[in-house]
Amino acid sequence: MTTLTQDTTTEKGLARVAQTLARWTEKWFPDAYVFALVGVFIVALAALANGSSPQTIVDSFGNGFWDLTAFTLQMSMVVLTGYVVATSPPVARLINRLAAVPQSAATAVSFVAFLSMSVSFLNWGLSLVFGGLLARAIARRVDLRVDYRALGAAAFMGLGAVWALGMSSSAAQLQATEASLPPALLKVTGILDFGTTIFTWQSLTMCAIIIALTVAIAHFSAPRGDAIKTAFELGVDLDDSPVPAALRSRPGEWLEYSRILPILAGLMTLGWLVSQFLTKPLLSVVSNLNGYLLIFLMLGLLLHGTPRNFLQAVTKAVPATAGILVQFPLYAAMAAILTGAVGNGGLTVSQHLAEFFTSVGSGGGFAVVVAIYTVILGIFVPSGGGKWLVEAPYVMQAATDVQMNLGWTVQIYNVAEALPNLINPFFMLPLLAVLGLKARDLVGFTFLQFIFHLPVVLLLVWVLGLTFNFVAPVIP
Template identity: 80%
Template sequence: MNTAQIQDGDVRQKGLARMAESLAGWTQKWFPDAYIFALAGVVLVAIAALAIGASPKAVVDSFGNGFWDLTAFTLQMAMVVLTGYVVATSPPVARLINRLAVIPGSARTAVSFVAVMSMSVSFINWGLSLIFGGLLARAIARRPDLTVDYRALGAAAFMGLGAVWALGLSSSAAQLQATKESIPPALLQITGVLDFGTTIFTWQSLLTLVILMLLTTVIAHFSAPTGKAIRTAEDMGVDLDDEPEAPAEKSRPGEWLEYSRILPIIAGVLTLGWLVSQLLTLPILSVVSSLNGYLLVFLMLGLVLHGTPRKFLQAVTKAVPATAGILVQFPLYAAMAAILTKAAGADGLTVSEHLAHFFTSIGSNGAFAVVIALYTAFLGMFVPSGGGKWLVEAPYVMQSATDVNMNLGWTVQIYNMAEALPNLINPFFMLPLLAVLGLRARDLVGFTFQQFLFHLPVVLLLAWLLGMTFEFVPPVIPK
């Protein structure tokens, strides 16, 4: 390739990057904080309830009485983020990341490699994938023998959450539907309990996961800038020094256990014993699907990997700010769900029931799947929370699915496929990753929006085609 061709290629790349950055800048300028969307959602739902004839008393009672309905689930989702962060920042995982960072042999391969690793880890824990991917991107960016675009690396690190997170074990909707104690009573009477065998581990869901991972990797590889278009971490003023803080010296006898590995090891043994007992006495899918058990294992794993209580608590302190959005937004989602399902109008029907009738009128099979996917993706732009939004959508979506004889497990997975799409545009869940990378959302959104343009038609096609392979199974409602 001659010099003129390289220069022409650089011009094209700069033009593409400029377009992407303009879009990201527009998003940053005009999109308010995600909490504003949640507040606006409560207002819109309240207006909708009043519009169908619900009394003001019914609306305000539903709002107040339902505000704390998701207290347990809110804590569980916050713990998903916290446990993922704690495990990802542990010394053994940090050493693994440094070893992985030397594998890629070229700039574009490095970007696609980060995308693959981020998505693979996301199948286990989306909170872990954000931090793991960000630290891997930083480790690769530190390599003196490789010049890689830091923005593309950062966008690739986000692909675990931006592309496939909801098809993995930490899927909020699938976890909630598999945990009887977390399902709101009104929803439980529609769906019953759906374990991972009907959602995450169906061959259709696993095939979707593989297809989306391949698509994402190819796009990440070929959209990575090369030549003069590359902007490194140094170009963007990012300090890549990740040396851990030196632990403080023990100053009093009472601190001895804080620096000892004894208690973490005992806690780890107890957790392992509990896990073995569960696997020996219960079906494996019920154990894997248990959100409380999942969080217990990850929390204790983080404690063991950090070695001492002091180091573990330091990691927890750094992780807590990343949970703030969940803690303040989920009560609003609970209030929305309560108004939707409890404030009846003049005809005795709630907003949720009116919406169920609308979706039922669409029909079954492909049309229903595509419309639900589009609706989920659109709503996700304004309610960027897989678990919270599922609780808003689920009562009428799952009722509609039952009415048109759509498989309920696949309906959950249609939601999960489409739920990831708005993450590629709305930067709410980028925040923990951005803190690790030292970047701004507009540095990444240009690259992630390109992913969105390819993912949207593929997700709609898969939701339609694979939905045809399912049979309707009536829900089993627990007494």
């Protein structure tokens, strides 16, 4: 079996840097659960330093522990529905056809990165599952030896690069929906539709540049020769084929082997989808995560044909959700301490951070300051929409004070929001469950992307921000 202590002197350039980072992270990077536990205690110490009492901190910890319960279920269902759909015969054939396209190891890695980011612009949840299953399919090819860690990192690029610049951006969706905005924030920003945020030419240009940069880094950093570690060498089982259903043995099992109920459930889902398109804006329908999960769950039922086949696929997928179920509550507690433990002066840690970063920014430098602040806070509170509600009242008021375009300020937050994902394994968990890997296996490659992305993002938000004019918000 190949080991990480092998000679990698044949590697050059980015590939050698990626190998160095991969060796370091595999040796020193903790399990994602340990990472989350450490984060909780760091945030608690920060709250103590801010003047919060121990009682306030532990109350915030306990009271906020289950704040992400709905999101935890959603992420678990992202993994489950992805497995169920992908292991159905029709989708498995489609993924296998796509997996046959790349003709070299480096091309395979960059191919996965490009497709995962393209899908992520439409829906980040779909990107996680699609990218992971495509990586597995490529790794199963016997005619192509590809590094499975690099494939996995490439599959994560949708979340690590452009997800918040696309139509499923939590911050952009919140700002475009009056009913979702807290009154205090609504008074500052008014309604900012997608035409002022994700569909501006500046935002689309920034997205295209980041995609091109990410694909290039993925291609040139892909391990070659003896440095490659395949899924087999990593001990990953790549068998996604469904277990054949047992034969019907009694009359009461007739419906379990019938296609009638799946077809009826599919028709009901189709009727609901048509109703949504007729009564709601197109973008709000296609980017809704709950709707996506409903469609994928029913699609999985239809593609497997019978309830028995469907339930067998579900049973195989359930163990992959374990890490999500036990780790996400820690992030909820972390966020609660940051935003709920009031200290000296009646301010929380997050409020002090926001005041500091926005006070030192003015003019063109404001964009850079907001981006840096978003990256730092995002390492500890990896929640795009939830963190925006915490950050937005202060940042958007500061943007108004320095005459920064509010729609562009949202996009500054969005592009910077993706950067912490390259370090913090929070959003990596569903993909890790699909891949059968640990966070330490991918972070060496994603951290290399972070090194390049950070200065490019800071430059883009500065330069492109100069092309905007300030537009006073229209308050409903």
